[in-house]
Amino acid sequence: MRKFFLLALLLVGLAGCATAPAPYGNFVQNSAQTNDKKVVDDVVKKLAALYPPASTRFDLQHVTPDFFGTYLVESMRAKGYAVMEFKPEPKTASAASSASEPAAAAATPGLSLSYIVDQAKGSDLYRVTLVINRQQSLDRVYQVAQDGVIYPAGYWVRKE
Numbered sequence: 643m644r645k646f647f648l649l650a651l652l653l654v655g656l657a658g659c660a661t662a663p664a665p666y667g668n669f670v671q672n673s674a675q676t677n678d679k680k681v682v683d684d685v686v687k688k689l690a691a692l693y694p695p696a697s698t699r700f701d702l703q704h705v706t707p708d709f710f711g712t713y714l715v716e717s718m719r720a721k722g723y724a725v726m727e728f729k730p731e732p733k734t735a736s737a738a739s740s741a742s743e744p745a746a747a748a749a750t751p752g753l754s755l756s757y758i759v760d761q762a763k764g765s766d767l768y769r770v771t772l773v774i775n776r777q778q779s780l781d782r783v784y785q786v787a788q789d790g791v792i793y794p795a796g797y798w799v800r801k802e
Contacts, residue, residue: 666704666756668711670768673759677792678710681759681770681784686717688780688798689772695722699752700774702728710759726752767795778802 689695705728706712718725758771772780778801785795 666758666773667706668708668757668759670710670759670761673710673768674790674792675709675713677784677786677790679713680792681768682710682713682717684782684794685714685757685770685772686721688782689718689723690721692780692800693723693753699724699726699750700755701726701752703754703756703773704728705730711757714757724752768792 700718700723702715702725706715715725715727753775754773756773758773759768761768766786768784768786770782770784774780781799781801782797783795784792786792
């Protein structure tokens with residue numbers, strides 16, 4: 643009985659972890675747009691080196707309300723990527739609204755893409771993480787110099 647209880651508790655805990663939404667987006671407060679542009683340009687350059695622009699579609703997995711996300715979408719499209727922006731489904735979705743979407747877009751899903759931009763507390767280090775297909779991640783750390791310009795503080799790290 644005790645083993646059953648522990649097993650049930652473990653399964654409930656794992657199920658809770660699997661269904662918990664991961665926080666994605668830009669968590670840096672008051673970042674300079676010029677620094678965001680530099681980082682986005684670096685991100686798009688790395689994506690172009692790994693995924694061919696003319697034949698890759700990315701499906702964003704969260705909204706992009708900030709400058710970083712908006713500029714990322716614009717830059718990816720300018721580079722040649724097809725980008726499907728995130729649209730939360732309304733809770734009262736009808737069959738008519740789903741029939742109006744193009745069947746080709748639903749039939750061929752792209753690579754899922756999420757990003758996290760955050761800052762180490764009390765430092766001038768920033769981390770950018772791209773999560774692609776929920777399995778692969780690309781990470782890079784950036785540092786803001788005393789003149790206020792951001793520079794890469796290390797190499798890209800890729801987890802497959």
